[in-house]
Amino acid sequence: MDSRNGPASETPLDAEIESFFDSAPPLKDSAGIIKKLKEFIEFNSTPPGKGSPRRVVCVTSGGTTVPLEQRCVRFIDNFSSGNRGATSTEYFIKAGYAVIFLYRRGSFQPYCQSLPEDLLLECFECSDDSTIQVHQPHTEAVKRAVRDHHAAVAGGQLLKLPFTTIFEYLQMLQSIAMSMRDLGSHAVFYLAAAVSDFYVPWESMAEHKIQSASGPLDMRLVQVPKMLLALKKEWAPMAFCISFKLETDSNILLEKAEMAREKYRMHMVVANELSTRKEEVTVVTGNERILVCRDKTRADSDVEEPLIELIVSRHSAYVKDSGL
Amino acid sequence: MDSRNGPASETPLDAEIESFFDSAPPLKDSAGIIKKLKEFIEFNSTPPGKGSPRRVVCVTSGGTTVPLEQRCVRFIDNFSSGNRGATSTEYFIKAGYAVIFLYRRGSFQPYCQSLPEDLLLECFECSDDSTIQVHQPHTEAVKRAVRDHHAAVAGGQLLKLPFTTIFEYLQMLQSIAMSMRDLGSHAVFYLAAAVSDFYVPWESMAEHKIQSASGPLDMRLVQVPKMLLALKKEWAPMAFCISFKLETDSNILLEKAEMAREKYRMHMVVANELSTRKEEVTVVTGNERILVCRDKTRADSDVEEPLIELIVSRHSAYVKDSGL
Numbered sequence: 315m316d317s318r319n320g321p322a323s324e325t326p327l328d329a330e331i332e333s334f335f336d337s338a339p340p341l342k343d344s345a346g347i348i349k350k351l352k353e354f355i356e357f358n359s360t361p362p363g364k365g366s367p368r369r370v371v372c373v374t375s376g377g378t379t380v381p382l383e384q385r386c387v388r389f390i391d392n393f394s395s396g397n398r399g400a401t402s403t404e405y406f407i408k409a410g411y412a413v414i415f416l417y418r419r420g421s422f423q424p425y426c427q428s429l430p431e432d433l434l435l436e437c438f439e440c441s442d443d444s445t446i447q448v449h450q451p452h453t454e455a456v457k458r459a460v461r462d463h464h465a466a467v468a469g470g471q472l473l474k475l476p477f478t479t480i481f482e483y484l485q486m487l488q489s490i491a492m493s494m495r496d497l498g499s500h501a502v503f504y505l506a507a508a509v510s511d512f513y514v515p516w517e518s519m520a521e522h523k524i525q526s527a528s529g530p531l532d533m534r535l536v537q538v539p540k541m542l543l544a545l546k547k548e549w550a551p552m553a554f555c556i557s558f559k560l561e562t563d564s565n566i567l568l569e570k571a572e573m574a575r576e577k578y579r580m581h582m583v584v585a586n587e588l589s590t591r592k593e594e595v596t597v598v599t600g601n602e603r604i605l606v607c608r609d610k611t612r613a614d615s616d617v618e619e620p621l622i623e624l625i626v627s628r629h630s631a632y633v634k635d636s637g638l
Numbered sequence: 639m640d641s642r643n644g645p646a647s648e649t650p651l652d653a654e655i656e657s658f659f660d661s662a663p664p665l666k667d668s669a670g671i672i673k674k675l676k677e678f679i680e681f682n683s684t685p686p687g688k689g690s691p692r693r694v695v696c697v698t699s700g701g702t703t704v705p706l707e708q709r710c711v712r713f714i715d716n717f718s719s720g721n722r723g724a725t726s727t728e729y730f731i732k733a734g735y736a737v738i739f740l741y742r743r744g745s746f747q748p749y750c751q752s753l754p755e756d757l758l759l760e761c762f763e764c765s766d767d768s769t770i771q772v773h774q775p776h777t778e779a780v781k782r783a784v785r786d787h788h789a790a791v792a793g794g795q796l797l798k799l800p801f802t803t804i805f806e807y808l809q810m811l812q813s814i815a816m817s818m819r820d821l822g823s824h825a826v827f828y829l830a831a832a833v834s835d836f837y838v839p840w841e842s843m844a845e846h847k848i849q850s851a852s853g854p855l856d857m858r859l860v861q862v863p864k865m866l867l868a869l870k871k872e873w874a875p876m877a878f879c880i881s882f883k884l885e886t887d888s889n890i891l892l893e894k895a896e897m898a899r900e901k902y903r904m905h906m907v908v909a910n911e912l913s914t915r916k917e918e919v920t921v922v923t924g925n926e927r928i929l930v931c932r933d934k935t936r937a938d939s940d941v942e943e944p945l946i947e948l949i950v951s952r953h954s955a956y957v958k959d960s961g962l
Contacts, residue, residue: 379715385886385912387832391703391715419755420744426758431743432798433757434750440785446772461764474756508711512855522887523912531836535855562709563846588709588847 330539335488337516338481347475347486351414351493354473358412359497361470368412368471369500369629372490374507375399376418378480382514382533387523389479390535394508396421398558398591398618402504403472404462405622411502412471414490416483418507419476425463428455480510484541491549499636501553502629503545506584508560513538542578552636554629556582560591571598581632582625595621599628654863659812661840662805671799671810675738675817678797682736685794692736692795693824693953696814698831699723700742702804704859706838711847713803714859718832720745722882722915722942726828727796728786729946735826736795738814740807742831743800749787752779804834808865815873823960825877826953827869830908832884837862866902876960878953880906884915895922905956906949916941921948 341347358368376399377392400422403413407424415424429452430436437452448456466472475490477483494501512535524531542557557580559571564587571585575598582599594607595617606624609615665671682692700723701716724746727737731748739748753776754760761776772780790796799814801807818825836859848855866881881904883895888911895909899922906923918931919941930948933939 382714383886387717387884387886387912388834389715389717390706391713393711393713423756423758429758432747434747434753434780434783435787435791438780438784439788440781444781444785446770446780446784448770456758456762456770457764457768459758460762460770461768463759464763467759510712523885530861531859533857533859535857537854560711561847562707562711588711 327539327543331541331544333515334539335485338485339516341482341485341489344485344489348489348493350473350475351490354412354414354470355493355497357470367500368410369502369633370412370414370494370497371406371502371504372414372416372487372494373399373403373406373504374416374483374487375403376421377508378418378483378510379478380480380510380513380535381519383523384516384519384521385523390510390512392508392510394418394421396423397427399504399506400424400427401616401618402506402622405618406504406626407466407471409622409626411626413466413473414494415472415474416486416490416507417474417476419478423463423474424466424472425459429459480513480538481516483507483509484538487541487545488549491545491553494553495550497550498552499554499633501550502625503550503553503555503557504625505542505555505557510538512536540578542580546579554632555580556584556625558584558586560586560588562588564590568596568598568603571596575599582628584621592617597621597624651863651867655865655868657839658863659809662809663840665806665809665813668809668813672813672817674797674799675814678736678738678794679817679821681794691824692734693826693957694736694738694818694821695730695826695828696738696740696811696818697723697727697730697828698740698807698811699727700745701832702742702807702834703802704804704834704837705843706857707847708840708843708845709847714834714836716832716834718742718745720747721751723828723830724748724751725940725942726830726946729942730828730950731790731795733946733950735950737790737797738818739796739798740810740814740831741798741800743802747787747798748790748796749783753783804837804862805840807831807833808862811865811869812873815869815877818877819874821874822876823878823957825874826949827874827877827879827881828949829866829879829881834862836860864902866904870903878956879904880908880949882908882910884910884912886912892920892922892927895920899923906952908945919945921945923952 358370361368376396377394379389379391382388396417403415403424406413437449437456439447439449441447475486477486514535559574561567567585567587571583575583582597585596585598594605597604597606606617606621608617682694685692700720701718703713703715706712720741727739727748730737761773761780763771763773765771799810801810838859883898885891891909891911895907899907906921909920909922921928921930930941930945932941
């Protein structure tokens with residue numbers, strides 16, 4: 315169950331990962347999470363009234379935080395609204411996949427993106443007879459959010475698991491990957507979360523709030539070990555893996571995406587630039603670079619629709635090739 | 639309107655503040671915010687059908703962020719759910735105050751604290767005839783949230799202004815204080831936001847995302863200038879001011895609260911310890927230390943109710959003493 319007890323041939327990477335997990339504060343209700351995962355995967359292996367088992371995708375979404383103090387008052391956060399992960403989840407569900415949605419608390423949720431920020435104030439009103447009504451311009455969006463969200467969860471096609479810190483995220487990703495291992499090539503990882511590159515190891519962290527009285531604050535953060543290699547090598551070796559590369563500088567983006575694909579043996583890397591990421595992305599896969607754009611003739615189109623279509627088709631080819 | 643053009647006798651503090659505001663990215667729609675503030679304060683100076691003008695309190699809530707890159711992917715965040723500010727806002731409104739609620743985007747909102755995190759999924763359902771219904775256990779909480787929230791905003795007693803970064807927060811606080819200056823002793827500042835102590839000056843910030851390839855990350859953050867002194871000395875000298883001190887270490891808490899009260903000439907400092915802050919706080923004021931506890935005989939009581947009661951009574955005495 316645990317990569318710490320993995321193969322004896324310890325590379326420097328294994329040692330780094332071991333040290334990260336050893337020093338991480340233990341995940342709360344780890345047994346409960348593993349139980350939920352097991353039930354979800356079993357249910358989707360033999361969904362009621364369906365002939366064939368559903369493929370399962372783990373979609374990660376939102377940014378991770380790095381605590382700077384053990385009793386956490388301050389932390390470093392990686393910006394990500396979670397819009398990509400939430401929207402992609404809807405298209406995966408539509409395509410028949412079961413989705414394990416590993417999301418940052420407070421980030422965007424599937425089926426809710428078109429709702430206003432101040433939901434209760436802007437969408438609802440209390441009429442004279444004290445019933446709750448939905449404001450006219452938002453009626454359809456609210457109905458869709460409630461109906462589709464419920465249908466996905468009640469139908470056993472959507473399991474939502476929240477995280478906040480980098481420690482929670484990586485421990486949960488490991489549990490999910492281990493649970494999905496037996497699905498072989500039917501398992502997909504769509505790693506859209508913005509994972510911190512740097513962290514402060516738990517033991518070297520201040521126990522109490524850092525005091526501000528004594529001049530400037532100097533901090534040393536160390537690199538988070540690259541878990542993608544462990545995912546590919548040990549946790550779920552047969553899974554189809556898609557990772558993301560976000561840069562603000564388009565000059566280095568594709569090169570870095572290509573490097574990531576080779577280094578971590580991803581099947582696809584989705585390269586996105588911060589300012590244009592809602593219009594287009596470039597998918598780097600094998601020796602191809604595929605530009606994926608949203609349908610600009612439709613105002614309400616998004617880039618996730620053609621992106622998930624491409625991924626589903628490549629995943630199908632991968633399942634076929636792997637002969638399972 | 640601007641402390642930069644304040645008194646010529648420039649102390650080191652003034653220079654620090656000037657440098658902070660000079661280097662900050664300009665606030666978006668600053669003119670629109672000032673217009674809203676002016677209208678809100680004018681409305682509450684002569685509220686329709688009321689004899690006397692309302693007192694105005696600026697409640698700040700939630701944590702500020704410190705961007706580490708200009709095109710912000712990473713930032714340091716100060717933890718604060720915003721629960722204290724949101725709940726206090728309700729009691730101030732109940733006591734007849736008009737509230738300018740300066741809150742962190744995504745933090746708790748007044749009248750919404752008893753609602754579950756995943757609101758749409760847990761509170762609502764879509765019935766067969768496609769109308770939206772509220773789930774039974776949450777019916778009253780949702781109705782109350784919608785009804786009271788609307789009533790406060792529609793009645794002109796609540797103005798909500800969101801911020802994210804330390805730059806936005808301090809510029810908005812300055813605009814609010816300047817707008818409230820003429821209210822004299824009728825103005826209150828209830829500064830519950832968790833403001834960053836350290837920041838990275840805008841010019842010294844990396845333009846693009848910091849690259850992770852080159853080993854550990856060393857950062858130097860400098861202290862945010864103490865704006866409370868500027869608030870008291872220049873922005874709104876007659877206002878009644880309450881600030882907060884949060885520590886995780888109870889041994890240094892009261893001493894630090896006392897120091898803050900003297901240094902920044904606050905009327906009251908609310909001292910709270912992270913682990914017990916929902917049960918009790920200590921109010922440091924003049925030579926008193928007043929322990930304020932929630933009513934433990936009621937399961938649904940909170941510490942904000944007696945706290946705001948104490949503040950309102952002390953503020954009334956202050957208004958009387960100042961002879962306005």
